[in-house]
Amino acid sequence: MSSKVVLITGTSSGIGLAAAVAAARAGWRVVATLRDTGRADALRGAAAEAGVELDVRQLDVTDEASVAAAIDGVIADHGRLDAVINNAGAGHLGTLENESVAEVRTVMEVNFFGVLHVSKAALPHLRASGGRLITVTSVGGVIGQPFNEAYCAAKFAVEGYMESLAPVAARLGVAVSVVEPGAVATEFVNNIGLDLAGEVAAAGPYADALQAYLDRTVGQFLDGAQTPAEAAEAVLEALTADRPAFRIQTSDWARGFTGTKLADLDGSAVLGLTGNWVG
Numbered sequence: 001m002s003s004k005v006v007l008i009t010g011t012s013s014g015i016g017l018a019a020a021v022a023a024a025r026a027g028w029r030v031v032a033t034l035r036d037t038g039r040a041d042a043l044r045g046a047a048a049e050a051g052v053e054l055d056v057r058q059l060d061v062t063d064e065a066s067v068a069a070a071i072d073g074v075i076a077d078h079g080r081l082d083a084v085i086n087n088a089g090a091g092h093l094g095t096l097e098n099e100s101v102a103e104v105r106t107v108m109e110v111n112f113f114g115v116l117h118v119s120k121a122a123l124p125h126l127r128a129s130g131g132r133l134i135t136v137t138s139v140g141g142v143i144g145q146p147f148n149e150a151y152c153a154a155k156f157a158v159e160g161y162m163e164s165l166a167p168v169a170a171r172l173g174v175a176v177s178v179v180e181p182g183a184v185a186t187e188f189v190n191n192i193g194l195d196l197a198g199e200v201a202a203a204g205p206y207a208d209a210l211q212a213y214l215d216r217t218v219g220q221f222l223d224g225a226q227t228p229a230e231a232a233e234a235v236l237e238a239l240t241a242d243r244p245a246f247r248i249q250t251s252d253w254a255r256g257f258t259g260t261k262l263a264d265l266d267g268s269a270v271l272g273l274t275g276n277w278v279g
Contacts (some may be wrong), residue, residue: 005078006239007031007070009061009118010088012039015274017046018232019085022238023144024052028083031074033059038127061088061114065120070149081125083239086135092151095200104150108193111154116161123174130173134238136161137178139249142258143270145214146278155258166246177246178240182254183225212279217278226251 006023011032012018018041020032032043032054040056047054049066055077059070074081094103104111110112115135140154159175159178196214203210234250249255264270 001043003029004082005029005031005080006083006085007033007072007074007081007122008060008085008087009033009059009114011056012036013042013045013237014154014228015181015231016085016087017043017086018228019235020054021046021050021052022229022236023233024054025050025086026240028238029055029078031055031057031070031078031140033057033070033088040148040188052178059118061086061118062109064117067117071118071125075125080129081122081130082129082200083134084118084122084126085235085239085276086118087235088114088134089136093147093227094150095147095203095210096149097111098203098206099150104153107150108157110155111151112157112161123169126169127172128173129163130175132175132181132244133162133165133169133242134235136235137162137180137252139182139257140179141178141180143261143274147210147273163246175244177244178246179231179234179238179248179250180254180258181226181231182248182257183232185227210279213277214276229279 006028006144008016008020008023008030011020016032020030021143024047034043034056035058037056037058043054043056044091057070057073068208071081083221087139088110090107092103092107119133122133125131129213135158137158140152141159144156145153162178169176171195200207200211200214231250234248236246239245249258260269260273
């Protein structure tokens with residue numbers, strides 16, 4: 001059994017929960033963190049069912065003091081930190097004319113700056129252990145998607161930051177990877193907390209396009225979603241492979257989808273694809 005320690009954010013449900021259990025099964029000592037430890041019942045239940053132990057702790061990625069306390073606590077109690085999996089995130093649906101810039105800032109605070117808070121606090125310890133910094137992004141970090149402007153902007157930012165950091169960190173012994181899920185059947189969409197019919201009714205000139213997007217997304221995209229456990233396999237690959245790739249997609253669909261962008265020099269293929277999503 002490994003004595004290595006991994007800290008994972010956003011483990012109350014979905015990919016974070018599945019990754020915590022999978023890493024523990026693989027022999028890692030898992031520090032499973034979440035903003036509200038009162039929501040840890042599903043996490044603890046999954047760990048019990050799998051016969052593994054998790055060290056469940058509070059960590060709010062938007063609160064630097066909370067991040068520092070969590071990282072310091074791991075070092076105090078475990079003596080080392082070998083990997084971090086940035087998984088915490090928040091969904092968002094909206095378009096620029098119908099939302100405030102403050103709402104966009106909130107999305108960036110969780111999905112981008114939250115990643116930086118945790119990564120910055122962890123890096124000295126990852127340098128000491130020759131560890132790994134893994135961030136769960138999204139195919140939305142590669143291809144911009146209608147009515148997901150703020151969310152995709154945050155994920156684009158994470159991808160650009162980590163792609164830029166990777167060679168620098170590698171010089172100091174830290175492997176950096178991003179994991180790009182497509183649609184995953186988790187509580188993530190439900191946690192956005194939107195009344196979709198109400199959103200369409202309030203969308204004004206964007207109503208038809210929003211309804212077309214929702215019909216496509218709910219009716220086709222999410223119905224074929226991966227399970228969290230399937231997506232977590234890619235996270236475990238980044239954690240355990242001898243030489244992990246920088247960019248890892250979680251499914252053949254995600255590989256095909258992101259490949260559209262990576263081979264699209266003038267942008268026409270992407271806009272031709274996503275333009276069909278809004279009617």
